[in-house]
Amino acid sequence: MRQVNMTIRLLKTACVLLILAAAVRAQTPVTLQSFFQDLPKNFATSGLPEAADLLKVEDQIAGMSADDVRQALPTVVTALGHPDESVQAYAASALFAVSLRADSAELLRPHIGAIGGLFNSTSDRLHYLAALTFVGMKPAPPAEVVQPMLAFLNRTDRDPDGQVSALAALVRLAPENPDVISALERFMSRPLQPTTRVNTLNAIRTSRVNDFEVRKQVITSLDDADPGVQFAAIDTLTRMGPSALAQAAPALQELVQRPTEAPEVRARANKALQTGK
Amino acid sequence: MSLKLRWTLLLIGVWILPVLALAQSSSPAPDPVLLQAGPKALAAATPAATLITFSEYPVGTGITTQYQNVGVIFSGSPGTPFISLDSANPTAPVLSGSPQFQGSITATFVHAAKGGGKPKPAEAAAVSFDAGYFDSLNSTTITYFDLNGKVIGSVQNTALGIQHFTAPGNIHSFTIGITTNEPAGFAIDNLAFQIVEKGARFTVQYSAYIPVDHVGGPTSCPYVIDPFTGSPYIPLIYMGDANRGTYRTAEQITVVPYSEQSYGFSPSTGQTRNYDAIHSPVNGSTLSQADEDGVPHDCNLWNDAGQASSSGFTHDESYQSNPGSDQAQVHFTGSAGNPLELISPPISWDMRTVIDVKNSQKSATAYVNYNHTCYPAHQVKVNDQLVYSYTPGRNDILYIALCLTQINPKIVGQQSVPTAVPVK
Numbered sequence: 001m002r003q004v005n006m007t008i009r010l011l012k013t014a015c016v017l018l019i020l021a022a023a024v025r026a027q028t029p030v031t032l033q034s035f036f037q038d039l040p041k042n043f044a045t046s047g048l049p050e051a052a053d054l055l056k057v058e059d060q061i062a063g064m065s066a067d068d069v070r071q072a073l074p075t076v077v078t079a080l081g082h083p084d085e086s087v088q089a090y091a092a093s094a095l096f097a098v099s100l101r102a103d104s105a106e107l108l109r110p111h112i113g114a115i116g117g118l119f120n121s122t123s124d125r126l127h128y129l130a131a132l133t134f135v136g137m138k139p140a141p142p143a144e145v146v147q148p149m150l151a152f153l154n155r156t157d158r159d160p161d162g163q164v165s166a167l168a169a170l171v172r173l174a175p176e177n178p179d180v181i182s183a184l185e186r187f188m189s190r191p192l193q194p195t196t197r198v199n200t201l202n203a204i205r206t207s208r209v210n211d212f213e214v215r216k217q218v219i220t221s222l223d224d225a226d227p228g229v230q231f232a233a234i235d236t237l238t239r240m241g242p243s244a245l246a247q248a249a250p251a252l253q254e255l256v257q258r259p260t261e262a263p264e265v266r267a268r269a270n271k272a273l274q275t276g277k
Numbered sequence: 278m279s280l281k282l283r284w285t286l287l288l289i290g291v292w293i294l295p296v297l298a299l300a301q302s303s304s305p306a307p308d309p310v311l312l313q314a315g316p317k318a319l320a321a322a323t324p325a326a327t328l329i330t331f332s333e334y335p336v337g338t339g340i341t342t343q344y345q346n347v348g349v350i351f352s353g354s355p356g357t358p359f360i361s362l363d364s365a366n367p368t369a370p371v372l373s374g375s376p377q378f379q380g381s382i383t384a385t386f387v388h389a390a391k392g393g394g395k396p397k398p399a400e401a402a403a404v405s406f407d408a409g410y411f412d413s414l415n416s417t418t419i420t421y422f423d424l425n426g427k428v429i430g431s432v433q434n435t436a437l438g439i440q441h442f443t444a445p446g447n448i449h450s451f452t453i454g455i456t457t458n459e460p461a462g463f464a465i466d467n468l469a470f471q472i473v474e475k476g477a478r479f480t481v482q483y484s485a486y487i488p489v490d491h492v493g494g495p496t497s498c499p500y501v502i503d504p505f506t507g508s509p510y511i512p513l514i515y516m517g518d519a520n521r522g523t524y525r526t527a528e529q530i531t532v533v534p535y536s537e538q539s540y541g542f543s544p545s546t547g548q549t550r551n552y553d554a555i556h557s558p559v560n561g562s563t564l565s566q567a568d569e570d571g572v573p574h575d576c577n578l579w580n581d582a583g584q585a586s587s588s589g590f591t592h593d594e595s596y597q598s599n600p601g602s603d604q605a606q607v608h609f610t611g612s613a614g615n616p617l618e619l620i621s622p623p624i625s626w627d628m629r630t631v632i633d634v635k636n637s638q639k640s641a642t643a644y645v646n647y648n649h650t651c652y653p654a655h656q657v658k659v660n661d662q663l664v665y666s667y668t669p670g671r672n673d674i675l676y677i678a679l680c681l682t683q684i685n686p687k688i689v690g691q692q693s694v695p696t697a698v699p700v701k
Contacts, residue, residue, distance in 0.1 A: 125682040168619035
């Protein structure tokens with residue numbers, strides 16, 4: 001009887017301890033580090049955590065000390081190597097959140113190789129997140145970010161539309177880098193869908209690229225069958241300035257005088273010619 | 278019920294309804310201020326006239342219901358009319374009766390039954406066509422009928438060669454046949470008409486818009502190095518749509534469920550404008566004229582403008598008729614990226630609006646089956662009545678990035694309670 005009472009008492013104590021442990025655990029805030037430490041295990045047992053939980057963790061990043069972020073980053077980077085794409089995307093988004101910090105270049109620099117590895121994936125959103133993270137590094141991205149994106153842009157076994165994010169990042173970060181310019185020229189020489197070509201031209205337009213050979217590629221796009229491509233080419237030349245417009249003047253003149261062109265395209269070309277005078 | 282619509286409703290019922298309650302409860306209630314900030318209505322178009330030249334099918338094709346989808350079916354006596362060459366007609370191929378150039382031809386106007394059901398009788402306005410080649414005067418008679426089958430006019434050819442005929446007002450059908458001696462016979466060509474609309478019209482407008490004055494962008498201004506701070510990082514902000522009546526993307530179409538018609542599809546995008554976040558907004562809260570310095574690409578105040586392409590925006594419509602009820606489903610899809618931030622993924626949507634017209638076209642309701650990125654705001658209006666409205670919970674860079682990369686999942690579901698919409 002005494003033994004039974006003893007057992008009951010022990011069981012009660014164990015229950016109380018378990019409840020206390022659970023309560024303490026519930027009150028412990030989930031940190032960046034603990035979230036990503038637990039992510040593989042949680043994913044295996046109960047699937048991907050809610051995006052809202054991820055957002056709660058990422059919202060903390062802006063206010064964390066640099067040391068805390070630095071300490072947490074290896075667990076985040078480890079999650080980039082998880083076989084599931086959605087787990088990788090969670091980790092990639094956390095790195096993007098880190099890139100929004102004023103000290104992000106210093107924090108992320110040791111992990112450029114791992115972030116660049118996302119370009120080996122076939123997932124477009126991982127490419128977007130990697131490119132956004134690189135471009136967002138502050139006060140300025142280190143030169144090492146160029147290489148992984150360049151390697152990705154040079155691949156011909158990937159969907160060109162998915163490569164535009166890296167292209168756009170490259171022309172923003174390194175508009176005068178000869179390797180970037182060569183890769184850009186090669187990319188523009190590929191057969192591209194009109195949407196991809198428009199996006200490529202817009203990426204050039206929203207950069208400081210003003211290379212003579214690139215201009216030639218842009219001028220070639222003036223003769224594209226798609227008016228959207230023609231518009232984008234005209235706008236890109238206009239942004240490039242008077243010397244680009246002078247180089248393009250014969251092609252623009254031809255466009256203005258070609259009766260088969262859409263009136264809007266002819267009007268835009270004419271406006272560009274006037275701007276260049 | 279059309280097969281396509283029936284399957285859609287079944288799938289929605291089985292798979293999407295469980296998600297619906299969650300999605301709806303998590304959507305903020307419509308904000309009157311934001312609703313006012315939504316895009317302004319685009320002008321509604323009117324149905325276009327139709328011209329049939331009988332070049333649409335190969336020579337020799339028997340013609341009955343091939344043109345039903347544009348509003349006319351053909352029959353003849355004694356045989357079925359067919360497309361024929363005609364050396365006497367400069368606009369051949371033509372539509373000949375059977376036997377060739379001898380048989381009579383009847384054209385009957387219908388409301389196109391795109392849902393696959395039986396076409397409904399229609400009236401056509403501005404009906405005209407060419408007939409001939411006539412070798413005899415008054416040899417061939419054209420008789421026009423109204424919807425009740427009553428003769429409303431009858432004429433004979435008054436010229437030799439090819440003669441142009443115009444119907445006396447709105448008609449439901451006409452028959453043309455040889456009534457005296459026309460040795461080489463006749464054929465018709467260049468049939469023009471406009472189906473008279475019957476039934477209520479509904480203009481469905483989808484739009485996506487940024488529900489605040491401006492939002493932060495994810496990248497630095499690319500054009501210059503900030504001379505003031507020496508830093509290359511100049512954050513940018515993007516103009517939003519709140520209280521401006523503008524939008525990021527929009528699609529619009531008008532449907533007539535009774536006659537299974539649709540017209541006036543209009544895809545569009547709004548202008549994208551960015552400003553340097555160090556100096557703008559000048560007044561400290563909202564972008565205003567003070568931010569518009571007119572100098573592009575200088576990373577100071579207004580910096581750049583661009584417009585996304587709407588070339589990938591799609592639409593399709595389906596219809597079904599039941600006793601006392603005509604239903605139309607408008608399906609819009611599309612995606613569009615920020616033309617000034619090519620590093621960012623696009624917004625996307627796949628929206629189905631179902632309109633149900635009852636009580637002899639006197640009342641109507643609509644509901645939306647929605648699937649869109651969780652940023653920006655999305656809305657659907659039918660005849661200017663707001664039927665669906667989603668407003669994102671936040672407008673900061675992190676939230677936007679999670680939505681556009683779909684890490685924060687798309688908003689998917691179907692409205693369980695239809696909204697009454699105005700009948701026009």
